[in-house]
Amino acid sequence: MKYVYELKMKVRDYECDLQGIVNNANYQHYTEHTRHEFLLQAGISFADMHNRGIDAVVARLKMAFKVPLKSGDEFVCRMRIKKEGVRFVFYQDIFRLPDETMVLRSQIDTVCVVNGQLGECPELEALLEPYFEKA
Amino acid sequence: MKYVYELKMKVRDYECDLQGIVNNANYQHYTEHTRHEFLLQAGISFADMHNRGIDAVVARLKMAFKVPLKSGDEFVCRMRIKKEGVRFVFYQDIFRLPDETMVLRSQIDTVCVVNGQLGECPELEALLEPYFEKA
Amino acid sequence: MKYVYELKMKVRDYECDLQGIVNNANYQHYTEHTRHEFLLQAGISFADMHNRGIDAVVARLKMAFKVPLKSGDEFVCRMRIKKEGVRFVFYQDIFRLPDETMVLRSQIDTVCVVNGQLGECPELEALLEPYFEKA
Amino acid sequence: MKYVYELKMKVRDYECDLQGIVNNANYQHYTEHTRHEFLLQAGISFADMHNRGIDAVVARLKMAFKVPLKSGDEFVCRMRIKKEGVRFVFYQDIFRLPDETMVLRSQIDTVCVVNGQLGECPELEALLEPYFEKA
Numbered sequence: 001m002k003y004v005y006e007l008k009m010k011v012r013d014y015e016c017d018l019q020g021i022v023n024n025a026n027y028q029h030y031t032e033h034t035r036h037e038f039l040l041q042a043g044i045s046f047a048d049m050h051n052r053g054i055d056a057v058v059a060r061l062k063m064a065f066k067v068p069l070k071s072g073d074e075f076v077c078r079m080r081i082k083k084e085g086v087r088f089v090f091y092q093d094i095f096r097l098p099d100e101t102m103v104l105r106s107q108i109d110t111v112c113v114v115n116g117q118l119g120e121c122p123e124l125e126a127l128l129e130p131y132f133e134k135a
Numbered sequence: 136m137k138y139v140y141e142l143k144m145k146v147r148d149y150e151c152d153l154q155g156i157v158n159n160a161n162y163q164h165y166t167e168h169t170r171h172e173f174l175l176q177a178g179i180s181f182a183d184m185h186n187r188g189i190d191a192v193v194a195r196l197k198m199a200f201k202v203p204l205k206s207g208d209e210f211v212c213r214m215r216i217k218k219e220g221v222r223f224v225f226y227q228d229i230f231r232l233p234d235e236t237m238v239l240r241s242q243i244d245t246v247c248v249v250n251g252q253l254g255e256c257p258e259l260e261a262l263l264e265p266y267f268e269k270a
Numbered sequence: 271m272k273y274v275y276e277l278k279m280k281v282r283d284y285e286c287d288l289q290g291i292v293n294n295a296n297y298q299h300y301t302e303h304t305r306h307e308f309l310l311q312a313g314i315s316f317a318d319m320h321n322r323g324i325d326a327v328v329a330r331l332k333m334a335f336k337v338p339l340k341s342g343d344e345f346v347c348r349m350r351i352k353k354e355g356v357r358f359v360f361y362q363d364i365f366r367l368p369d370e371t372m373v374l375r376s377q378i379d380t381v382c383v384v385n386g387q388l389g390e391c392p393e394l395e396a397l398l399e400p401y402f403e404k405a
Numbered sequence: 406m407k408y409v410y411e412l413k414m415k416v417r418d419y420e421c422d423l424q425g426i427v428n429n430a431n432y433q434h435y436t437e438h439t440r441h442e443f444l445l446q447a448g449i450s451f452a453d454m455h456n457r458g459i460d461a462v463v464a465r466l467k468m469a470f471k472v473p474l475k476s477g478d479e480f481v482c483r484m485r486i487k488k489e490g491v492r493f494v495f496y497q498d499i500f501r502l503p504d505e506t507m508v509l510r511s512q513i514d515t516v517c518v519v520n521g522q523l524g525e526c527p528e529l530e531a532l533l534e535p536y537f538e539k540a
Contacts, residue, residue: 013287014295016287016288017287018181018283018290020452024196025160025163025284032159032160032417032419036418046153047153047418047425047475047476050154057154057203058200060198060199061159061196064194064195065192065194065195070452071288147303148302148316148317149422149430151317151422152422152423153421153425153476155423181341182286182290182340182342206423207310289460294437295430298433299430302429316423317423320423320424327424327470327473329470331467332467
């Protein structure tokens with residue numbers, strides 16, 4: 001159960017809300033951006049897929065917020081991926097840097113919609129297969 | 136198990152992403168705004184609480200995305216609330232209008248942080264008690 | 271020089287940043303949403319236009335920020351519109367409610383891109399002509 | 406008239422809207438983040454300043470949008486700075502990488518609000534003085 005990809009980022013002040021901490025919705029942005037960068041390096045452009053009628057969409061997610069990120073914080077978003085039935089399941093954890101304090105644990109279940117229909121996407125599966133966590 | 140509050144909204148085009156549907160992170164915005172408006176009508180300002188050292192924060196959430204909202208869609212976010220230990224648990228569902236198609240089911244667990252410490256907030260509890268769902 | 275359209279909104283707490291005031295970028299969101307709602311009631315859907323290869327895009331903008339909006343504030347965004355050469359020029363002002371304090375003055379110059387080329391869009395012009403401010 | 410600071414970034418897909426290009430409001434985010442990173446390396450934390458009662462706020466801005474950024478694009482935001490009366494004037498230009506196509510030209514006028522009053526901030530001025538463009 002090791003991470004197959006990670007992306008370093010830094011909090012941007014506009015992501016903080018009136019509590020002075022990163023607004024929760026931005027963790028979805030961070031995890032989405034990490035997935036898309038992961039896909040890119042695996043040879044898959046989210047935007048190109050959309051233009052060819054293939055949309056990867058989030059069906060379900062769970063997030064546990066541990067410690068909030070603040071202005072100036074650097075962090076890393078690490079991910080693992082599993083295939084379960086039609087779902088691509090991403091486990092994405094965020095750690096503050098450099099102290100590695102856990103900030104977020106999340107599970108994001110995604111599915112493929114091909115020309116408007118929920119379905120398998122063999123092309124995507126072939127490219128991601130090397131990264132899948134085995135049971 | 137009936138809803139104790141609802142807020143009607145309309146999709147704003149900047150909330151849609153390159154797939155032409157509302158980006159998932161915005162559902163956190165919609166549910167947060169609904170909770171804050173609910174608190175306001177119950178006599179509680181999220182901003183005032185923060186200024187007095189009381190922060191309601193999200194500890195954990197689960198979301199199931201059913202049907203995406205699109206440009207021009209109107210919708211309603213309905214909520215129920217329960218107290219479980221130190222947690223205020225919000226069940227928030229979004230329905231597209233006027234056809235009442237379910238868009239989102241979510242559960243958002245919040246806790247109070249008082250002067251930096253996780254704790255009970257009797258003031259908040261007294262004001263919200265009339266809305267709590269009984270077991 | 272009278273306004274031809276106005277839209278009432280309310281600040282959402284996630285729009286406020288660590289200064290406790292609405293982050294400036296949200297004023298672009300407010301003015302964009304107001305333009306799109308104006309277009310809708312004039313019979314024009316921004317999303318439909320895009321799907322038919324016609325994109326209205328902002329070429330240039332000027333904003334003067336007078337008084338910041340805060341958590342809980344209600345406001346109205348009012349607009350006038352003028353045609354100048356190929357540009358549709360929107361004058362959009364925001365006032366806090368109910369005291370009508372001026373929050374923002376802005377001028378937003380938009381142009382039409384038809385199938386990737388800057389150009390005239392007679393369809394849009396015909397629908398908007400009744401709203402144009404005369405010299 | 407040379408740039409005194411630059412920050413490289415990459416488009417995140419959630420920043421793109423239904424036109425498939427970066428939504429205009431995000432250019433305010435990009436320029437704000439660049440200013441705050443510039444301030445940080447000059448020894449000034451925007452969040453710390455706020456906590457000590459000093460807020461740098463945008464009074465006025467002008468933006469000219471040349472070529473839109475798209476999914477996958479990398480870019481650099483370069484800035485110059487001038488002092489004019491009480492205003493700190495930032496000239497911020499964005500270029501797509503690696504081809505250096507101009508994406509945005511902007512001028513952002515900021516002022517200091519000290520304990521709620523528009524005013525001079527000698528501390529900020531001393532730290533930024535080495536970067537000021539001379540007339």
